Amino acid sequence: MNEAHESLREAVREVRAGFPDEYWRALDEKREYPEGFVRAMTDSGLLGALIPEEYGGMGLGLSAACAILEEVNRSGANAGPAHAQMYTMGTLLRHGSEAQKEEYLPKIASGELRLQAFGVTEPEAGTDTTQLTTSAVRDGDHYVIDGRKIYISRVDHSDLMVLLARTTPLEEVEKRSRGLSVFLMDLREAVGNGLTVKRRRVMMNNETNELLFEALRVPAGSIIGEEGEGFRYIMDGMNAERILIAAECVGDGRFFVERATQRAKKREVFGRPIGQNQGVQFPIARAHVSVEAADLMTERAAALFEAGEPCGAEANMAKLLAADASWEAANVAVQTFGGYGFDAEYDVERKFRETRLYQVAPISTNLILSYVAEHVLGLPRSF
């Protein structure tokens, strides 16, 4: 994906030029949201890459979106505060009514509204999404929502949230994946009127929250698609999400390899560049090999996705390979920088914390291995 979409990559670099390393460092220290950067990415149209032109977006394919997110992370910035719009919007685009799409998509493309929040994870259900207990009960023209969510990102910097809640109790459905529904919730109306948002401090600068729903009333028209089909709608978006996250990890990996290489050439110890020692060279070279291999799998998954072909195996493998490669490269970069690798001023430690997330979220490495074992290799189901 390196040479493809060069004009988009150039556009990302232009936006990024206004938000140098010091900008990210200062925000990281204060745990603040990169409001200016996200605004500039929106104004440039880049965050609307996947929104069809008829709704005011760029109407591009997934590989173009991958190039954008990869380039953000490769530059040393973090796509995390902005990336949800790319993959969450797909649920609305694929399963929303024409009226919902006409109402929201042009405003999301222009930046008038932000759809950056995605509420699935719960304290008790964890990875087993079908066990989630946040309920939405129909009451006349409304649904009444009760329950809890955890680690829901960007809620304070989003106008809208895609929420997954149970509309039919687990005991009453034939399959545990049925009876869940997706809502497009207006956060501006919900917060303080039945929705309480409490910040969680996590390892990296990521606005992440605990949500408490107490008899929150949302209009019945905010449901996306058919009641009870929400799990399928969310699963539909998973392949795109995994491929996009893989691209971000490739970007992180390239950032680490590039910074480690520059450092190894410049830093002199024992009267010669540290990069002259094979003990320093080889780990960087190996990390580069891993990142480039992960990039090929990501490219393949994106091409299959764009061609409308099945790509579950490739999307999952790309996510795993890329998350592993970025983490390997992160470790190598810290090692190459020595003490400076722990120093905030050199940006490697910040990116190290940021890229660690992708071993766990949005899907953990174990769950990907489980998918490959069962769905690709036909091994017996373990859960």
Ligand SMILES: Cc1cc2nc3c(=O)[nH]c(=O)nc-3n(C[C@H](O)[C@H](O)[C@H](O)COP(=O)(O)OP(=O)(O)OC[C@H]3O[C@@H](n4cnc5c(N)ncnc54)[C@H](O)[C@@H]3O)c2cc1C
């Ligand atoms: C910074 C951050 C931001 C996030 N943002 C969002 C967001 O915006 N929206 C949202 O909905 N969620 C978000 N999440 C939640 C994230 O998707 C979950 O944390 C993740 O899916 C793992 O779920 P869990 O934390 O409940 O882990 P658990 O389900 O408790 O799992 C813990 C560990 O056990 C392993 N495990 C569990 N079951 C099995 C099994 N059967 N076999 C093998 N291993 C297993 C898992 O792989 C994992 O490593 C975010 C998380 C973080 C940390």
